[in-house]
Amino acid sequence: MGLFDLTLGPILMGSMMNVLLLGVMIMQSYIYFERYKNDKTWLKAVVCLLLVLDSLSAAFAMDMTYNYLVTNFANLEAIQITNLGITPYPLLTGITAFVVQNFFAWRIRLLTGNKFLAYSVCALSTVQLLASIGTMIGGIIVKYFIDLEKVKQVSLIWLLGSVVTDAIITVTLVWYLRAHRTGFASTDHLTGRIIRMTVQTGLLTTTCALGVVIAYLVSTNTTMHLAFGLPLSKLYTNSLMSSLNARKAWNPAGYTAEISGSRTGINSQFTHGRVYSAGNGFVAHVSRPTTHTLYPLPSLDSLTNLVVTFSTEPKPGRRRPDSG
Known part of the structure; x- marks a missing residue:
């Protein structure tokens, strides 16, 4: 294994996935605005906000990668220090997760009528947002990657908060859908499709956030957690966009009255x-x-x-x- 495989390798891989998923997000946004022109203005504003956050995240990731791999190539001192490109990563990911999770909390409130459950999701999402701000501030203070151990507690609150929130959202929606099966074959087939989509998108964000936690705990002296962490915000936005854009498939017969x-x-x-x-x-x-x-x-x-x-x-x- 090369000298920088566990330091620069995860940064490169995470940045590549970050930019790749930005392309997917741009495509999904284009499909959304072409297909759902009559959606409410606030919903379109949410999509625009997420697209801006994703673009900023990708720009900072590219700046970070260029700084380490080109500007400071073979500079052993520079690659041990956090730079401007990586500093906003926790905050941007936290804001993105906050927007998406609160959107799904609204969805849960509307469908189930359970205010307590919806507000619990909002509260947990707020906790992870505040912890992401704390993680960013901690990264600015400690500077060196090896010293990130000092902000482990607040980082774990941020990441585990996201994992728990995503799990609650997924389990709640799947439970609601399964409880409302009707016995009609066509309807239950459609319900099954929505359940599968809900589980798949929920598992993506939950698994990736867990990957960040595990890598952070197991390999504290490397940047392995960034291989999972840098694309995480894109998984949130793409999971929401895939749900938005799937609505047309729920009406294949095109019936109107x-x-x-x-x-x-x-x-x-x-x-x-x-x-x-x-x-x-x-x-x-x-x-x-x-x-x-x-x-x-x-x-x-x-x-x-x-x-x-x-x-x-x-x-x-x-x-x-x-x-x-």
Whole structure:
């Protein structure tokens, strides 16, 4: 193993993944703004904020990598000291996690009606944000990588706070979805897809944050934790964006007819007995011959204006559902 493999290697790998995931975030943002032009202004502002945070994070990571690998190439003293590029990393990651986690807390509050659970997520997210600020300040004070051991406690509060918050969000949403299975094959298939997406995106951020914790504890004299830590903020933003952009797939039949409802569900009359997903994240549970009920699924659309759309006319080329 080379002299700098465990010092510069993790920085290079983490920065590469950081920039790669920024490209994914840019692509997802483009898809979002093209596909969901009617979303609420505040939701678009959240996406813009996350894109700015990701861009800043990538810029600082590139500056850090250039400083160590080019400007101070073979400078043994320089590579042992934190620089301007790495200093904001905890803060930017903490802010990004705070925004995404509070968004999902709002989602939990809207779906389950459980204020205590939603506020608990917000409180834990605030703790990890404050700890990330403390970690950044500690990094400025100690300067040398080898002395980061002195800020281990606050760093662990930051990282473990993120892990616990992500786990609560994932478990809550999966529990809610499983508890609201209906017995209708089409609806339960859609619910299963959303559960899988929720678990996959939640596991990404949780696993990566755990990787940072383990690397930080096991290898305190290296920068191994940065291989996991530098891309972490991008995993948060991409998990949220993948959920936002998946909404269109929840309405593959493209059915439209105006129906208004509340968060607890509504009943209305229909003319046939198939089951479809609505564009704003609701599912029509249609029981023959004429009644259907709408229940909220974890849409990341604006659920404050609970107007959903269906149509009894299939898309061109689709056979009309059998009403008999």
